[in-house]
Amino acid sequence: xxxxxxxxxxHSWGKYAFTGLGLGLLxxxxxxxxxxxxxxxxxxxxxxxxxGADLWVVQQDTLGPYAEPSSLRDDVYRGLLGLxxxxxxxxxxxxxMQVQRAGQDTRVMVVGIQPGEPGEPRYLIAGRPLERAHYxxxxxxxxxxxxxxxxxxxRHDYQVVxxxxxxxxxxxxxxxxxxxxxAQEAQFLxxxxxxxxxxxxxxxxxxxxxxxxxGLAEAISRSQESSRMVNAVLVQVAPGWDAExxxxxxxxxxxxxxxxxxxxxxxxxxxxxxxxxRQIGVFLxxxxxxxxxxxxxxxxxxxxxxxxxxxxxxxxxxxxxxxAGMILQEALGLGLIGFxxxxxxxxLWAPHFPKYVLLEPxxxxxxxxxxxxxxxxxxxLAIRTxxxxxxxxxxxx
Amino acid sequence: xxxxxxxxxxxAPAIEVADLRKRYGTGDTAVDALKGVDLTVQPGEVIGxxxxxxxxxxxxxxxxxxxxxxxxxxxxxxxxTVYDGGWQNLDPRALRRDRxxxxxxxxxxIPFLDVTDNVALPLLLAGRSRxxxxxxxxxxxxxxxxxxxxxxxxxxxSGGEQQRVAIARALANQPPIILADEPTAPLDSERALAVVxxxxxxxxxxxxxxxxxxxxxxxxxxxKRLYHIxxxxxxxxxxxxxxxx
Numbered sequence: 001x002x003x004x005x006x007x008x009x010x011h012s013w014g015k016y017a018f019t020g021l022g023l024g025l026l027x028x029x030x031x032x033x034x035x036x037x038x039x040x041x042x043x044x045x046x047x048x049x050x051x052g053a054d055l056w057v058v059q060q061d062t063l064g065p066y067a068e069p070s071s072l073r074d075d076v077y078r079g080l081l082g083l084x085x086x087x088x089x090x091x092x093x094x095x096x097m098q099v100q101r102a103g104q105d106t107r108v109m110v111v112g113i114q115p116g117e118p119g120e121p122r123y124l125i126a127g128r129p130l131e132r133a134h135y136x137x138x139x140x141x142x143x144x145x146x147x148x149x150x151x152x153x154x155r156h157d158y159q160v161v162x163x164x165x166x167x168x169x170x171x172x173x174x175x176x177x178x179x180x181x182x183a184q185e186a187q188f189l190x191x192x193x194x195x196x197x198x199x200x201x202x203x204x205x206x207x208x209x210x211x212x213x214x215g216l217a218e219a220i221s222r223s224q225e226s227s228r229m230v231n232a233v234l235v236q237v238a239p240g241w242d243a244e245x246x247x248x249x250x251x252x253x254x255x256x257x258x259x260x261x262x263x264x265x266x267x268x269x270x271x272x273x274x275x276x277x278r279q280i281g282v283f284l285x286x287x288x289x290x291x292x293x294x295x296x297x298x299x300x301x302x303x304x305x306x307x308x309x310x311x312x313x314x315x316x317x318x319x320x321x322x323x324a325g326m327i328l329q330e331a332l333g334l335g336l337i338g339f340x341x342x343x344x345x346x347x348l349w350a351p352h353f354p355k356y357v358l359l360e361p362x363x364x365x366x367x368x369x370x371x372x373x374x375x376x377x378x379x380x381l382a383i384r385t386x387x388x389x390x391x392x393x394x395x396x397x
Numbered sequence: 398x399x400x401x402x403x404x405x406x407x408x409a410p411a412i413e414v415a416d417l418r419k420r421y422g423t424g425d426t427a428v429d430a431l432k433g434v435d436l437t438v439q440p441g442e443v444i445g446x447x448x449x450x451x452x453x454x455x456x457x458x459x460x461x462x463x464x465x466x467x468x469x470x471x472x473x474x475x476x477x478t479v480y481d482g483g484w485q486n487l488d489p490r491a492l493r494r495d496r497x498x499x500x501x502x503x504x505x506x507i508p509f510l511d512v513t514d515n516v517a518l519p520l521l522l523a524g525r526s527r528x529x530x531x532x533x534x535x536x537x538x539x540x541x542x543x544x545x546x547x548x549x550x551x552x553x554x555s556g557g558e559q560q561r562v563a564i565a566r567a568l569a570n571q572p573p574i575i576l577a578d579e580p581t582a583p584l585d586s587e588r589a590l591a592v593v594x595x596x597x598x599x600x601x602x603x604x605x606x607x608x609x610x611x612x613x614x615x616x617x618x619x620x621k622r623l624y625h626i627x628x629x630x631x632x633x634x635x636x637x638x639x640x641x642x
Contacts, residue, residue: 001521002514004507011509011550312505315464316566317494317522391493392464394505395455395578 004313004322005329008306019298020334023291024341027371030287031346032353034363037280039356044268046166048261052118053234054243056259057089057250064257065094065232066170066264067272074184076256077233083249085241090117091230093183096173100152101145108143108176109169110153112183118234121177127162134182138162140174142354153178154186170272172355180230188227195225288374295338296378299331303382307389314391324383328376335375339368409476411440411573411606412461417470419456419629430456431467432629438606440475440573443597445620445636446610453629454610455578461608462497462576463489475573494523498567498575498605500596502582504559506551512538512562513547519569530569537565540602541595557588561595568599575600577609586615593619 009016047066056065057072057080064070077089093112098105113119115130121138127147130136137158139145149160158178167175178186190198199221202208209217235250235258237243247258259267303310310323343364350357419431430453438444448454459465461472463479466489472480474496479487493499498519506515514521516534521527538544541561546554554562560580567575577596581589593609593616600607611617620636 002510002527004509007514008509308505309507312501312507313518313522314490315462315493315499316519317490319490319522322522390464392459394499394501395458395462395464 001322003329004326005333008326009330009333016334017337020337021341023294023298023334023338025345026287026291026294027338027342027367028345028349029342030284030291031342031359031364031367032350032357033280033284033287034367035346035350035357035359036353036355037277038358038360038363039353040170040172040273040276041269042358043166043168043172043356044170044273045265047168047170048264048268050122050167051092051234052120052122052236054237054261055235055247055250056264057233057235057254058231058257058259060255060257062257063267063271065092067267070231070257071229072231072233072256074180074228074230076230076254079254080233080235080250083246083253085238085246085249086235087238088118088236090114090119090234091180091232092119092234093180093187093231094169095183095187095231096169096171097153097186099143099176101149106143106145106151107173108139109173110183110186111175111177112180112187112230113177114180118236121162121164121167121175123164124162125165127160129162130177130179131161133179135159136161136179138164138177140167140176141165142168142174143176145176151176153182155191156182156185158182166356168356170268184227184229187231188229190225195221198224288370291338291371292374292378295331295334295375296381298334299327299375299379299382300385302330303327303386307386308394310386310389311391311394314389315394320387323386327383327386328379331375331379331382332372335371338375339371342367342371409473410437411442411475411604412436412438412608413471413473413476414461415471417457417460417472418468419453419460419465420468430629431460431470434470434626434629434631436624436631436633438574438608440604440606441600442622443593443600443607443609443620445617445623446608446626446631447612447617447623448626452626454626457626457631458576458578458608458610461574462499463492494519495570496572496574498570498572500560500563500567500575500577500580502579504556504563506559506562506566508551510551511547512543512549512551512554515551515562516565516569519566523570533569534565537568538562540599541565556583557591560584560588560592564592564595564599568603568605571603571605573606575605575607577607579611579613580609581611581613581616589613589615590619 058064058070059072062068062070074091077091080086080089094109096109099108130138135156135158137160139160141163145160147160150157202217202221208220237246243260247260250256250258346359350359414434414436417431417434421428421430434457446454460467469482479485513531513534516537517530520530520533535547538547543558543561546558581592596607618637618639623634623636625632
């Protein structure tokens, strides 16, 4: 038996191809949405992997440093280094802000690190790591910054000395790594006017500026002007030690919160991007319903255009399954064309998204199955209509 | 069908209809479209079935074509009773596929199949191999003088060529009977007569009985035998059997 569906498709291939193209663009959007979600998850994992830490030590009762603000004294790491199982510990600060570059703002996450310690970008694609104590930066390539370029963070200019890749915050902002001291200043140091106002406030407070305690007010003012805080301490566990065991020691003896890698993944993926994931999930469902409606409408319209031929086919003895098979095959063909177009366009436009889009083969396979199921389901209305056609309509009267 | 039925065809009428009735609806609203039709057509014979609108022509055609189930009566094809108060253990769809050919007012060819596949389609639906079906289709196209259009798309054919392809399709399964529903209606005199000539030639060549439902005054004189249908009943009369050559 010849393929009636194949012949019909070839006969009106232009209409069919354009319909498949339109459907494909919709499927491309659907695959991209799945890719955006996967990208967010992968960004989160990359953020944790690239930090080189086994434990994230943050302020007690917080989900810091990525999901909630966390503030620790910058000497906490010394105490951690003395604990059994801790191989290395280093301070880190995280601050999302606008960075000025050639008069334009770029939103980045400024990360303060100690060169050579956990938290430093693990690999560079150009330039060199931070070497000087101040005013150098290593930027993620997604910032668009160039090697040697000067960028402004708060009151100081920094020279971009290195470029890295896949270092973005959980919300997708590319990272700029600067020396810890500079980052602490950027985050915690007050501006000059605020310092002057704060000094005046201390001096006019009789409790802080007592005649019998000379130097007290000045000492208080100096302590307020300092920037001795960090957001987290990144810890590497010594070989042979269980990270959870070390984390428990930190929680018990240092009165701090310590998260292991699985716990941080849980915070990033299940908590931080959970709302976005649900948003994308709802959008995917809507797109699936819209795709099904479109395929259904297209196949139904195509079938309505063939009612006379269907009546003739039935009159000359075609079985119902032959006619149903023709319509089903056309719907599946449309789905196949749509999927191929969708996968192609999703792959082509993925690199142009501002955030990382990860198109996983597994998602593509699941998408293909879903598209085929939707198309099969969408063809039922047309099949029902075709099977109701009375072969007598081919005969006049 | 074949050999056995063709053997029967030498002795039995191709189609024999006795007291065929068809009632639409029930109770007070019931309409008797056929009130006892009697009709016999011999193999190789072409008869005309004429009558005014609403007389029951189309209903008779649908009953003979196993599209609509009659209410009562008997239908025999090549001596075999296929309907006698009910279909005789026969699937009407298989009956249409294997033993009845149809030619319509318009050719109603399948536009997405080429000419050869249009003719081969009834054979393919009957489960014949593609090679065999196409071979038979080419034979029929040659017999109907459209072999040169075998690979053409339907849209590339003229109206007359399309009608000849439709006749070839009706003949594909070598049915004992072909039902032609106003096959010349859209054609001018010359082409209408050409179609009737072809139908007669095919009837002779393949010993197929052909019932032509028509209003067409141009072709009515060509039938040797006519059935008038009026108020659901048939009245036989001799036709002029005029030589259309």
